[in-house]
Amino acid sequence: MIKETIVTTQNNSGLAHIAPMGIHANGDAIIIQPFRPSTTLNNLLESKTAVINYCDDVRVFAGCLTGRRDWPMTSAEKINGQVLQCTLAHTEVELVRIEDDSTRPKLFCKAVHTVNHAPFTGFNRAQYSVLEAAILISRLNRLPMEKIESEIDYLRIGLDKTAGDKELEAWAWLMAIIDNYKAEATL
Numbered sequence: 001m002i003k004e005t006i007v008t009t010q011n012n013s014g015l016a017h018i019a020p021m022g023i024h025a026n027g028d029a030i031i032i033q034p035f036r037p038s039t040t041l042n043n044l045l046e047s048k049t050a051v052i053n054y055c056d057d058v059r060v061f062a063g064c065l066t067g068r069r070d071w072p073m074t075s076a077e078k079i080n081g082q083v084l085q086c087t088l089a090h091t092e093v094e095l096v097r098i099e100d101d102s103t104r105p106k107l108f109c110k111a112v113h114t115v116n117h118a119p120f121t122g123f124n125r126a127q128y129s130v131l132e133a134a135i136l137i138s139r140l141n142r143l144p145m146e147k148i149e150s151e152i153d154y155l156r157i158g159l160d161k162t163a164g165d166k167e168l169e170a171w172a173w174l175m176a177i178i179d180n181y182k183a184e185a186t187l
């Protein structure tokens with residue numbers, strides 16, 4: 001199963017980096033698959049550690065894709081790393097081995113510590129819409145605009161019916177990116 005999470009890493013100078021990543025989780029075994037080039041990949045190879053944040057504030061996902069990466073963090077407990085303050089839970093992981101690939105290496109990690117911070121309070125369709133829209137934006141220059149627009153129209157249905165303030169804010173950031181991209185394409 002793939003879970004959409006926020007992965008936080010840091011380089012040897014202690015500079016933290018935050019990125020949405022779909023992780024494969026099977027018990028304590030976790031696989032992270034960053035596309036090259038990737039700061040997450042570089043940091044993991046350097047520090048051999050990462051934090052998986054299970055976060056339902058979709059502004060962090062949309063924020064990372066729209067240049068808003070400055071989310072409050074605190075120190076991890078068992079490894080040298082950073083935890084998102086708004087996360088519902090987090091797992092601290094250590095890199096075990098790498099299956100290298102020129103496009104998308106597989107980083108096999110093991111969970112060393114998990115902490116629950118707040119309860120999961122239920123699924124929300126608008127959160128799904130924001131995550132899917134964020135993925136579309138991460139592929140903006142690889143997908144035809146007609147496909148992006150038709151998928152956004154569909155995702156907007158769940159958003160309009162169920163969004164709260166955070167989801168609406170995240171959605172607006174993502175739509176601004178699409179609008180700018182279209183405006184630049186017609187210049």
Ligand SMILES: Cc1cc2nc3c(=O)[nH]c(=O)nc-3n(C[C@H](O)[C@H](O)[C@H](O)COP(=O)(O)O)c2cc1C
Nearest residue numbers: 004019020021022033034035038039040134135138
């Ligand atoms: C929900 C979601 C899941 C994503 N999963 C991945 C992933 O598994 N691997 C990846 O390379 N990028 C993924 N992305 C895109 C990255 O977050 C984005 O391109 C980021 O900048 C990765 O590069 P970095 O490590 O240099 O930050 C995902 C984006 C979203 C919104």
